[in-house]
Amino acid sequence: MSDQLFKQDELSLVQNRLPVWLEESKQLCDKGKVASYIPELAHAPRQALGIHLMDASGKSVSGGDCGLSFTMQSISKIFTLLLALMDNGEKAVFDKVGMEPTGDNFNSMLKLELVQPGIPFNPLINAGAIVISSLIAGGSTKEKADRTLQFFRTLANNDSLSVDKAVYESEAETADLNRSMAYFLKDNGVLEGDVNDVLDVYFRHCSIQVQCKDLARMALVLAFDGTDPITGVNLIPRRYVQIAKTFMVTCGMYNASGEFAIEVGLPAKSGVAGGILTMVPGRYGIGVVGPSLNAKGNSIAGVHLLETMSKEMDWSLF
Template sequence: MKRILENIIEDCRKWTSKGEVASYIPELAKANPEALGIWVTNLGGEEYFAGDWDIKFTIQSMSKVITLMLAILDNGTEYVFTKVGMEPTESGFNSITNLETHEQKQPLNPMINAGAIATVSLINGETADEKINRILNFTRKITGNDEIGINYNVYESEKKTGNRNRALAYYMKGNGIIEGDVEEILDVYFKACSMEITCKDIARIGAMLANDGVLINNERVISREACRIVKTIMVTCGMYDASGKFAVHIGIPAKSGVGGGIMAAVPRRMGIGVVGPALDAQGNSIGGIKILEKLSHELDLSIF
């Protein structure tokens, strides 16, 4: 396996020159566009890695999987999906169009920014600090990494430039989709996106999802049914408006982030974490997608 991963990394490095790092959040523009790495955790606890797997980067939109799981744990699936839908979108991840045109005025799914802001608002906690601490502690538990924390430089950068997200949040507040203080909810959202992780951490989350909500130490953290819903939404919505193409060519439940990470869960087989900060036009790691495409073909990972 290690040789396979090393060969794939080498083959895919050329793709990093064809993408660009995220610049709309100034702090993310400092990432190395040539970095490329992978970590694989199988359900037997065996782990393999190659390339720049150990670089730290912020979780960004992969946190949407975590906040969705917590919202379900706190409220149940039925209530969560009265506030956010389950449908894919052909619009960008930060589009406001769907909120205006959708009959219920709710976000189409939890994997776009509006949907994630809505699910963050559902997480239990009397204060913003309590909410983000629950997110941090849950993330530490499902990764097995107690050192995970917030990159405050990225958080401040996101907060200063997050006016599109503010527009989404206040629009939803006006339509009764979210309750509570909008700025506090956004603060939790920005901090959740700014958690600093490695490929190993997101591969561990992927392995838990691949194992129907059970950690590699056999502890269940989310129900099988909730886990099934999360993975299904990852397939249909996890790669933004490129989710259909990703499903056709790679066929693995996955979620990307503009920090360059992609978290993937191959049911009953493995979790995969990749990083490549150079992004394509949809905001997905251009090298990361090529890695997953080659690995899926090599190991026959597609669920379809």
């Protein structure tokens, strides 16, 4: 059987089995909670669960509530990291942020003071992502935010992506902890530029609104090492995608990253709006949404769905 034929048969199998998998995973929604520390996120439908999977030819399989719109939240951190690497190179970026998991909550600032040299442990925790936001090139806050949005639009092949104004304002109004981290980083000489300007860029990229199909297309570019396989255009240097995917395995699912690597075995990044971006390298980009979160801040039904699919389809990299 040819590789292409195998992929076609596999997609057909996924399409046939998907309704059953979705129904099984959706039963977990009642066991989780929708994020509420950003008040606007509390309006998300707790029972929703959707998925979109896309292959290199653009063929897609989707199901459930895949048309639900939601904000990227921490998923955006993968792509601002990539943009910062493209703007500055590895040395400049990793002089400011580390490469290790923290073992702490994503919004913790504990180790900034306890562990020298006082830089964030990695780019996917809030402190690290705030520093990364300061490294995006641009002559003004608006230019930095606009460049980020355009980068996301290009990767998703969707020029209609935009910032959800209500979520952006809700984040900005309730961001005392993020402001505390940013001012600490500024005082420590890690964060350059005006704190409020940097945070504005950060809040805006976290508030970019997407659907599962957008995450799947963005993931597809990562699955093919920075080249959009549908257009053939290289969008990101392969080395930087390798770095990003490694962070996704080690840090992408908050404090459940090790468990996710064992149970699912795919690079992934989650966000507290319920999104999960993941991929089967060299084959598929996958976007999932399920706003009901587990105790670690990941979509409870979305994680279960990906565990089921990965095990039944033998997708784990390990």
